[in-house]
Amino acid sequence: MSTLTAESFALHELEREEPRTSDGGGLTLAMKVANVWEGLLAAGAAGCPVCGARMVRAAGAGRCASCGSGLS
Numbered sequence: 001m002s003t004l005t006a007e008s009f010a011l012h013e014l015e016r017e018e019p020r021t022s023d024g025g026g027l028t029l030a031m032k033v034a035n036v037w038e039g040l041l042a043a044g045a046a047g048c049p050v051c052g053a054r055m056v057r058a059a060g061a062g063r064c065a066s067c068g069s070g071l072s
């Protein structure tokens with residue numbers, strides 16, 4: 001239940017950023033964020049999709065301690 005909610009929020013947030021992130025990296029940003037959420041929900045930590053540093057789960061949201069990006 002919480003997984004579906006988190007992913008829905010993440011994907012919704014990404015819709016406006018998608019055009020400038022299609023750099024041919026193989027994974028769309030939406031797919032990267034979905035992978036990050038899988039890690040956050042399963043292990044409590046994952047790689048930040050923005051800077052690649054460690055992102056941790058706090059209060060139901062993902063937060064990067066390096067660049068300050070958040071997933072909610």
Ligand SMILES: [Zn+2]
Nearest residue numbers: 048051064067
């Ligand atoms: Zn970051």
